Amino acid sequence: MRNRKVKLTKQMANAIVLAEAECLRRNSQSILPVHLLIGCLEQDSFTVKEAIHHSGINVNAIRNTETPAEVQNSDSSHEHFNMPVSLDTKQVLEEAVGYMEGYNQIFLNEGHVLRALINSGYIEDYLTLEQKQYLLSNATVSRDMMVDLTEYSCSELKYQNIRKVRPADSEKLIQFVENEFSGRWTESIKLGLNKTKPSIFIATDPAGAIIGFAAYDVGNQEGCFGPMGVAMSNRSEGIGYTLLHQCLYEMKMQGYTKIIIGGAGPIEFYERSSSAKVIPVSQ
Known part of the structure; x- marks a missing residue:
């Protein structure tokens, strides 16, 4: 992802661990966007938990949704993963870094990645339009504290x-x-x-x-x-x-x-x- 090393927030690092666990559970050859989605939804973030509660997102339903046939010969290594990532996932991460840099930040967080996942179109089968809009409006933006x-x-x-x-x-x-x-x-x-x-x-x-x-x-x-x-x-x-x-x-x-x-x-x-x-x- 870009030339400079990207740092992760602790919550984003945890999301990656959860994504890798999901990849292993599904016996996939590489990290897919849906694995990254589940990782971001399951990490310990107040804004994401709030969005899940209010929009009715069901992580187990996402987990049990059949994944469309994937092209498994397009894997790539990635500095933050211990497993190969698909080219689709790599593209999502590149877009997420773009959001991070646009906000003049140096740590990649789950909000950047969720926004990239939603805008990429790779998770259309897993979230409703209303759920995606709720995440974009409340879990990927600045909030008053x-x-x-x-x-x-x-x-x-x-x-x-x-x-x-x-x-x-x-x-x-x-x-x-x-x-x-x-x-x-x-x-x-x-x-x-x-x-x-x-x-x-x-x-x-x-x-x-x-x-x-x-x-x-x-x-x-x-x-x-x-x-x-x-x-x-x-x-x-x-x-x-x-x-x-x-x-x-x-x-x-x-x-x-x-x-x-x-x-x-x-x-x-x-x-x-x-x-x-x-x-x-x-x-």
Whole structure:
């Protein structure tokens, strides 16, 4: 999949283990899209479990559906699998990586793969149109999350060069956001910088260049964390984790007991880093 090594979230890694188990159960020669579908549906993800419950997806029915005749001479090895994958599956994974990169993320998750599976047309026999639409609308997108700060205590910080933004940083921060994130959060950051006491933290490298930021309450609504972003070249260094907890600690000190993370993309990151919980879909 592409030239650079793709990382997996823990839930996606688990989905692959489950897909391989399904492949063995069916005595297939390679991982097929339906095996990957079952793996993604059975891994431990709140949003997928929620979608299964509300849309009536029956994993056992999918498992027992007869698989159309497959061409088994088109197998290929894959870096994340211990078994051969079919060319159809490889195409799905390539498309999933494209979604991941489109969101400026570095970890492949089950949402990326489910979206690719649905859009590929390879699982038409296993899900209804309504079930596919429900998955696309609720299990493959960003979701609002909530963090309970009642018992919160600041975790051990993993990156040291974090500080509150200063007036002299404003222009550089705006430029950083525009360069790294195509200006997606420029207006939000400008609103935050215009406040008397901006609630924005920045991360810098040893030379003093901005490599990440996190903000809260930048708009008119109080008790909201975000946006947050870290330079692509500095991911997986604990910068995002530290920025998040700097903000959570300060929000706790200001008296917040519960806060909202709006449109959280890497859901699993926030679940593991701060015990954030996805806000359920209203029914």
